[in-house]
Amino acid sequence: MRKTPSFVLHLGGAAVLALTTSAASAQGVQIIKIGHAGPVSGGIAHIGKDTENGVRLAIDEINAQNPSLGGKAVRFEIAAEDDAGDPRQATAVAQKFCDAGVAGVVGHLQSGTTIPAASIYNRCGLPHITVAATNPDVTKPGYKTTYRLIANDNALGAAVALYAADALKLKSVAIIDDRTAYGQGLANVFKATAEQKGIKVVAQEFTTDKATDFMSILTGIKSKKPDGIFYGGLDAQAGPMLRQLVQLGMGEVKFFGGDALCTEKLSELASKSANVGQVTCATGGASIQKMQGGPEWKARYDAKFPGQFQIYSPYAYDATFVLVDAMKRANSADPKVYTSFLGKTQFKGVTANIAFTDKGELTHPAVTLYSYKDGVRVPLN
Incomplete structure (x- = not known):
């Protein structure tokens, strides 16, 4: 089975206090929130829930490594919001994340929600990674807070x-x-x-x-x-x-x-x-069968979320690790400090070896064609 990447983050105490979204627990564990935004209601709720599951699985595996910041125990938590696939609700969710002080966001799912939300994240300096929005206009403004983990x-x-x-x-x-x-x-x-x-x-x-x-x-x-x-x-x-x-x-x-x-x-x-x-x-991206570690990852996903896999959850999983990896390399979970490190990402994920262009696009995006045989999706390449 693929081993979950391990890490220890080192961060100054003041920065930790500024970035936690809740007070330390009785055991002194600091909480860092990672947001997920997507439609978990409406006609494509099954797709939005799949990406949310990917974030949840990543956070569980990261927390299993007992991460620490500045010598103090930390725990990552998901801040999950439903944008209902609606651009106006998406901007409201984005502003909510900005105001709540989450450390980073995985989302949004659709281009029509990601494009307006991206401008909100840019204004408040909050990095977000979309794992599904494919319109080229998502990265056209050149925001340093916007990244895409999939081909456009x-x-x-x-x-x-x-x-x-x-x-x-x-x-x-x-x-x-x-x-x-x-x-x-x-x-x-x-x-x-x-x-x-x-x-x-x-x-x-x-x-x-x-x-x-x-x-x-x-x-x-x-x-x-x-x-x-x-x-x-x-x-x-x-x-x-x-x-x-x-x-x-x-x-x-x-x-x-x-x-x-x-x-x-x-x-x-x-x-x-x-x-x-x-x-x-x-x-x-590649089919789950051809992703590096894909079959092993899928077994872990199915064990935790049986019958819920759709398409984007492995990308949401990788996006969560990419955000945390940037925090590690920056030695800080402050978006003002670690965002620039996202552009220097060289991360071996489940979906691919991940690196970004200066526009926030993948340097080597893959495409897989599928057909359906007896109702089951099968890759053609």
Whole structure:
């Protein structure tokens, strides 16, 4: 089994007192909070809970090493908040974390929540690592407090389009997106790459990330007879969309998407519709089977959170360790001190060997394509 990294942090007493979010316990243990922000209510609560679980597992394993700061025992705790996938709630959560003095944040999940929250974190100097938001605009402002632990849409959208053209030899596609920053950004990259490869885009439609009825959109697309449909959006909409394609006699049409629909729950959301087998989707990073230490990590996750694994929890786990690793190297848990050390990260995580560009992107992001066999997600590369 992979050994959990061990560490001892050394920190001046005054800095420790300034950064703890609660008073010392009766045993003199100092508490340091690490925030998690994501949707744990609503249609994709299963994905948000998965990332929260990743943070919880990391914190449990870090605390099992009996960490100390400045010669005094410390304990890390999660400060978990629900942003409900709503940009306004996300900014409120971000401000709450700033005001509470948490030491760092793992979040947010979606591009539409991460982008506005990032500006709040930048203003208060609080580092955050998103493990799922893929829109390139997340890191475009160049905030020194924003980091991403996954490939962005430029990689994901292009990978799916190249597969459609080169492996499947498709000639035409229709595109639908959910009008979110994530869905639109992914769809735009897919479209540009597909057209460069000679695929004709015969229709481009949009819906919302709350919709469940797509019959009107799909009926219009049916008359265009595309070889495939790309959906820029979440599994909560992709599932019903797949069912409705079958109802319209379009069950053989290839279906493409990005990481947010590429979940273990997609088949269930599609009511185990046979055309889940027509899905090809892309995620950032390696498959869990090919991650360094991935199978051993998954066994630990399943033991603690049985039946809850989706997709992003190993990245949330690594993000938590990356934050603590930066504190260790900076010899401080003060965000004003250790944030600059995040940019110098060289950390061997479960998901990959992690290092960042000066924009906060991974230096070597990986992409994995998946399909579904008998309703189970399987890697293609």
